[in-house]
Amino acid sequence: MPSWGDETHFRDAVRRHEEDEQPYERARTRLAYGEWLRRARRRADARVQLRAALEIFDRLGAELWAERARAELRATGDVPAAPRRADDPLSVLTPREREIVRLAADGASNRDIAAQLFLSPRTVGYHLYKAFPKLGITARSQLAAVTRSSSVPGS
Structure with missing residues (x-):
């Protein structure tokens, strides 16, 4: 000790x-x-x-x-954020969060995303709720700008 x-x-x-x-x-x-x-x-x-x-x-x-x-x-039981890559603001998201954010940025509703990914709309909302602070945004309308600034297509 x-x-x-x-x-x-x-x-x-x-x-x-x-x-x-x-x-x-x-x-x-x-x-x-x-x-x-x-x-x-x-x-x-x-x-x-x-x-x-x-x-x-x-x-x-x-x-x-x-x-x-x-x-x-x-x-220690903490879940540290993934490293942020300068060319990809979405790099801090989990793969599932990234997928949901991209669909939401394209205009899909939580219900549409849920149906496409075989999730509940509530689960989609939870993933967006976790993704917003990681991306430094507060509104769904800001998602399109963030995904456009990502230079990594489809990641």
Whole structure:
């Protein structure tokens, strides 16, 4: 079991990295601290550090480190967002959400989408409800603009 003295060192390292201009090292320190917290069975505390690390790794384009942070987040019970690709705003969606968003953007109603995909209209509504915040939109009318800006056809 990790000792509390270890945590003092982690907190000090995180604090020191907040003061410098090395985001990569800051993210690696937060990742290590998050891993340590998870192994100490402090999942909520671990998520804070792991999310911060993931955000920095994604921003820096450090894909392998970001995937490691995502794996640790999944181990805490969190479901981290998929990495956002610059050329595809729909990349943050699950495959089912992406399919439903594309159909809704083409003008299909929840009932029409449900019939086409063998789902209930309520399930379609739920997927759209989950997709809107991921896409940074608040209205169905904004879906067409988001799907047009996606350079990945049919994804």
